[in-house]
Amino acid sequence: MGFIDAFVKGISLGSVYAIIALGYTMVYGIAKMLNFAHGDVIMVGAYISYTVMYNLKMPVWMSIVAAVIFCTVLGITIEKIAYKPLRKASSSLAVLITAIGVSYLLQNIALLVFGSNPKMYTSVVQTPPVKLAGGELIITGKTIVTVAVCIVIMIALTLFINKTKPGQAMLAVSEDKGAAQLMGISVNGTIALTFAIGSGLAAVAGVLYLSSYTTLDPYVGSMPGIKAFVAAVLGGIGSIPGAFVGGLLLGLIEILGKTYISTVLSDAIVFGVLIIVLLVKPTGIFGKNIQEKV
Numbered sequence: 001m002g003f004i005d006a007f008v009k010g011i012s013l014g015s016v017y018a019i020i021a022l023g024y025t026m027v028y029g030i031a032k033m034l035n036f037a038h039g040d041v042i043m044v045g046a047y048i049s050y051t052v053m054y055n056l057k058m059p060v061w062m063s064i065v066a067a068v069i070f071c072t073v074l075g076i077t078i079e080k081i082a083y084k085p086l087r088k089a090s091s092s093l094a095v096l097i098t099a100i101g102v103s104y105l106l107q108n109i110a111l112l113v114f115g116s117n118p119k120m121y122t123s124v125v126q127t128p129p130v131k132l133a134g135g136e137l138i139i140t141g142k143t144i145v146t147v148a149v150c151i152v153i154m155i156a157l158t159l160f161i162n163k164t165k166p167g168q169a170m171l172a173v174s175e176d177k178g179a180a181q182l183m184g185i186s187v188n189g190t191i192a193l194t195f196a197i198g199s200g201l202a203a204v205a206g207v208l209y210l211s212s213y214t215t216l217d218p219y220v221g222s223m224p225g226i227k228a229f230v231a232a233v234l235g236g237i238g239s240i241p242g243a244f245v246g247g248l249l250l251g252l253i254e255i256l257g258k259t260y261i262s263t264v265l266s267d268a269i270v271f272g273v274l275i276i277v278l279l280v281k282p283t284g285i286f287g288k289n290i291q292e293k294v
Contacts, residue, residue: 004137006259007252012143012212014251015150019205020228021235021243022157023198029238030174030194033083033095037102038202039225041078043218044106045071045203046210047114050121060124067203075199076192078102083195084188103222110218123211146208153201154244161240166193174238223267227254230274236287245285 020042027035045067052063082102086095127141161167172180173190181187202221209224210216227250235246250270257269277284 003259006255008137008139008143010252010255011248012140012146012251013255014231014248015146016205016209016212016224016247017228017231017250018150018244018247019153019201019208020224021232021247022153022240023201023205024229024232025235025237025239025243026157026170026194026198028232030170031079031083031087031191032174034099034229035078035083035195035198036096036099036225036229037078037106038198039221039223039228040103040106040110041071041074041199041202041221042206042209042225043110043216043221044074045206046121046216046220047110048203049124049207049210050119050216053122053124060126064124064204064207067207068200071203071206072196072200075195075202078199079192079195084191087191107218107222114218116218118215118217121210121214121216123214124207125211142208142211146212149204149208150244150247153204154240157197157240166190170194227270230270233274233284234277236284239284239286242284242286 020038023038023041024035027033027038048070049063049067052058052066053060058066082098083095086098089095123142125142125145127145129141130139130144131137132139161170169180169185169190170193172183172185173187177187180190205224205228206221210220213220228247231246231250232243233246234250235242235244237243250273253273254266254270258266261269281287
């Protein structure tokens with residue numbers, strides 16, 4: 001694999017990480033929670049898409065819509081049942097432990113419903129490849145669609161946050177929940193909307209990820225979810241542009257590491273980046289230091 005091929009593949013993988021990281025960064029930026037079950041919502045979305053396509057024999061677009069709707073409802077349900085009661089918990093450790101518990105719960109439900117045998121997920125992208133440089137460089141349709149979807153989602157989210165009333169409510173809740181409630185903003189509804197959007201994005205990411213890495217099992221979302229969290233931290237968790245840039249950078253680091261260093265050490269390189277970022281710039285590329293008043 002030449003450098004250009006590796007670069008293109010890294011951008012494609014990084015775009016998936018960016019979409020997942022957007023879900024992380026929205027939930028943390030507004031609800032100040034780390035939803036470590038987010039990666040397993042990716043898995044659920046992929047299974048719903050697979051079931052609608054192969055078992056119900058529905059068109060591809062219907063499988064994607066079904067996955068987004070199901071994961072959106074799932075995200076709202078998880079927030080209401082698991083996280084909302086802990087919103088005023090004295091320790092963030094309680095939320096973290098609950099998130100890990102929800103993650104294992106989703107994995108085991110998937111094991112019971114779909115079994116442990118891996119399933120082959122066929123790509124939902126049928127876009128033909130593009131040949132450049134006289135056919136020397138071939139960019140697959142999956143790469144084109146993945147990058148395009150990532151860019152569209154980032155722009156749409158930015159406009160939504162900055163130009164709409166629900167988006168402005170999210171900004172207000174992220175700054176001060178108490179003050180936002182005094183101004184008539186529904187804090188519970190705003191946080192539920194945030195989880196809904198993040199979970200819907202996880203479904204899209206799951207479909208795009210499985211279109212390139214076609215083996216579907218109950219644990220398929222765990223590692224991409226953790227790596228997307230690294231991407232969110234790298235870009236500055238809570239920042240939409242940060243999630244986008246962090247995802248692209250992490251995808252490039254992973255693929256270039258596999259190509260030029262070692263396929264075995266590629267994951268270690270990714271998490272090494274997290275350690276370096278936390279040591280050098282804990283707030284990430286786009287993050288800001290926030291001083292808390294005592």
